Amino acid sequence: xxxxxxxxxxxxxxxxxxxxxxxxxxxxxxxxxxxxxxxxxxxxxxxxxxxxxxxxxxxxxxxxxxxxxxxxxxxxxxxxxxxxxxxxxxxxxxxxxxxxxxxxxxxxxxxxxxxxxxxxxxxxxxxxxxxxxxxxxxxxxxxxxxxxxxxxxxxxxxxxxxxxxxxxxxxxxxxxxxxxxxxxxxxxxxxxxxxxxxxxxxxxxxxxxxxxxxxxxxxxxxxxxxxxxxxxxxxxxxxxxxxxxxxxxxxxxxxx
Ligand code: SF4
Numbered sequence: 001x002x003x004x005x006x007x008x009x010x011x012x013x014x015x016x017x018x019x020x021x022x023x024x025x026x027x028x029x030x031x032x033x034x035x036x037x038x039x040x041x042x043x044x045x046x047x048x049x050x051x052x053x054x055x056x057x058x059x060x061x062x063x064x065x066x067x068x069x070x071x072x073x074x075x076x077x078x079x080x081x082x083x084x085x086x087x088x089x090x091x092x093x094x095x096x097x098x099x100x101x102x103x104x105x106x107x108x109x110x111x112x113x114x115x116x117x118x119x120x121x122x123x124x125x126x127x128x129x130x131x132x133x134x135x136x137x138x139x140x141x142x143x144x145x146x147x148x149x150x151x152x153x154x155x156x157x158x159x160x161x162x163x164x165x166x167x168x169x170x171x172x173x174x175x176x177x178x179x180x181x182x183x184x185x186x187x188x189x190x191x192x193x194x195x196x197x198x199x200x201x202x203x204x205x206x207x208x209x210x211x212x213x214x215x216x217x218x219x220x221x222x223x224x225x226x227x228x229x230x231x232x233x234x235x236x237x238x239x240x241x242x243x244x245x246x247x248x249x250x251x252x253x254x255x256x
Contacts, residue, residue: 002044002227004030005086008056008064012072016256017218018081018117022072024103025086026061026093028053034088036121037157038145039228040183043087048159058095065099065106073110081139082107084118091124097133104136117141119181123158125170134174141179141218142171146196147208154189155196171212178214184221184239187231197234197242206245216252219243 005025015021027033031050032043072079082103084090093099100116107114115138122142124130134140144167145155152164171178182205186195195201209217219242221234239255246253 002032003042003224004032004044006030008061009068010086012077012079015081015083017254018083020078020080021083021117022068022079022081022111022114023086024061024065024082024084024090024099026056026084026090026096026099027087028055029087032088033092034121035092035123035159036089037159038183039155039157039187039189040185040222040226040231042224042226045227046088046159055093058098061095061099062102065103069106069110079111079114082111082114082116084116084120084137089121089123090118091120091127091130091134097129100133100136115139121156122167122171123160123162125167125174131174135177139179140174140177141181142174143182144168144171144180144205144208144212145183146201147204148196148201151194151196151201154192154194155183155185168208168212171214174212176213176215178212179216179218180209180212180214181218181220184219184234184242185231186234187228189228197238202242202245206249209246209251210249214251216254217246218254218256219246220256 006029008025010023012020012022034046037046117139118137119141146152149164184197219239243253243255
């Protein structure tokens with residue numbers, strides 16, 4: 001069963017990673033919009049026929065943010081993180097950069113202790129407005145599930161031809177301010193068994209992390225039902241092992 005958020009500003013929800021996390025959903029309230037079709041996406045499969053629909057206008061986002069932030073301030077509700085997530089890829093919103101600035105202003109006025117997070121697949125790093133906006137976020141957290149082109153096509157199923165190598169180069173340019181998040185899983189995709197926790201896969205991913213030098217890495221495995229059936233969750237002990245390998249390279253890594 002897929003999960004869709006039916007509000008622009010939702011929560012705060014309790015998150016193991018982000019504590020009291022207030023979500024910002026810039027995508028439609030009844031439909032997922034993304035340029036990936038990850039086999040594990042909690043929002044379900046991407047429906048390309050529904051990608052052209054109009055995204056929430058900036059003024060509507062502005063009203064929702066200002067109203068909800070003021071309310072949370074009045075009620076003194078704790079908020080640790082303000083997290084851009086929701087029903088798809090947040091950077092696909094044409095006013096993403098303006099919304100980041102709007103959220104930072106509202107944060108200063110109403111929730112000064114909260115840090116901002118953007119959970120993104122990073123595919124629009126090549127757009128200067130998106131790139132610049134991500135540099136202003138406290139925790140720009142970009143996806144890197146594999147560094148293997150074949151696995152990339154199987155796990156993330158991007159709707160573009162840009163290679164994983166090109167993407168990795170962009171991550172390297174972004175540098176120190178960046179957070180990386182990686183989903184580990186195993187299962188059968190198009191009759192092929194995949195497992196991104198295998199030694200060779202992890203070694204190549206680790207080598208790439210050393211080249212990227214992110215501020216921190218977050219790794220996790222499946223938590224909910226996935227659109228592709230038969231995927232396997234990775235044990236906590238294996239995630240702990242992988243996390244230890246990253247820490248040993250001098251890069252902070254946590255697992256969930
Ligand atoms: S990038 Fe995120 S929203 Fe898009 S398909 Fe993958 S998990 Fe879902």
